[in-house]
Amino acid sequence: MTPPGALLRAAPLDDLIETGAHLRGFGGVHGGLTLALLTTAMAERAPGALLQNVTARYLRPLGGEFRIEVPEERTGRTMTALAARAVTEKGVHVDASAIFAAPRRASWPPVTPSAPAAPPPEDCEVFTIPPEFVAISTSMEIRPVGPNRPYAGGAEPELTAWIRLLEDDEPPDVHRLTLLLDGLAPSYAAVLSELALLPTVEFAVRPAIGLQRTASPWVLLRARTHRASADGWVDEGIDAWGPDGDHLGSARQLRLVRPM
Known part of the structure; x- marks a missing residue:
């Protein structure tokens, strides 16, 4: 069984991608792995450029085999837009x-969120998620x-945790970070007392400059639900830091609560 980090390194993105039940x-x-694979494919069309933002919309559950299609890019003066x-x-x-x-080389003052204590x-x-619920x-x-x-x-609809991939000690790149940003249980689940599904409808990731200098496989995540409506739509924000407090990136998730 190919572990997720190895799949991100070696996925034959021009061929059929096969993913196991694990x-x-x-x-x-x-969802995070799927977006990481899509981002990897898009990055091949923009060599030398840095990812500023990527957003995925999950229209239906994805089975074990699929192909990635990357239409022609659109290039402006300072950026390249890809799908x-x-x-x-x-x-x-x-x-x-x-x-x-x-x-870019610039000297504008940076603004980043501070890591929680x-x-x-x-x-x-160690916290174990039942594999029958989330196999990955x-x-x-x-x-x-x-x-x-x-x-x-x-x-409080908030979860904070350290997270890492078990397969090696490599620090996260943008693709691994995308996977890990979707690694915790939904933060809204912290206020629930019975099991419910909270699948992702939309997932957006914005890497930060600290990702380029992190050296640890560990990532500190803080996920918090900013808003949840009575009909089940959940707006969640996630931030990631390295052990040195460097901000690695942010994410936003739109979820929909469904009973088991």
Whole structure:
């Protein structure tokens, strides 16, 4: 079984991509892994450029085999806009769009969110997600920070945890970070007391400059639900930091609650 990090390094993006059951999330191929693969394919069309933003829309669950299509790019003065989609014989399952731009030298003052106070990962207990619920979780090590846990009926819709891939000690690049940003349970689950599905409808990722200098496989994630409506639509924000406090990137998820 190919682990997710190895798949991101070696996926034959011009051929049929085969993913096993060990890479599934809510009902299909894990959403973060799918977007990471789509981003990898788009990055090949923008060599030397840095990803500024990528957004995916999950139209239907994706099975184990699919192809990635990348239509022709559109290039402006400072950026390249690309699109990609994951396709099976049933049609388009996931479509994505991204903005890439060449590195720039500038001296504008940076603004980044501060990392929450957290003990080092080795001082935190391991949290195991049942593999029958999210199979790809067996490829990750998750160590929660603070008392909040999924489906524990807590007061705050927030989850904070250290996370890493188990297969090696490589620091995350933009593709691994995309996968890890979708590695925790939905933060809204922290206020629920019974199991419910919260599949992703839309997932947007914005890498930060700190990602280029991180050297640790560990990523500190803080996910918080900013808004949830009575009909089940959930707006979630996620931020990532390295162990040195460098901000690595942000994500936004639109989810929809569904009963089990």
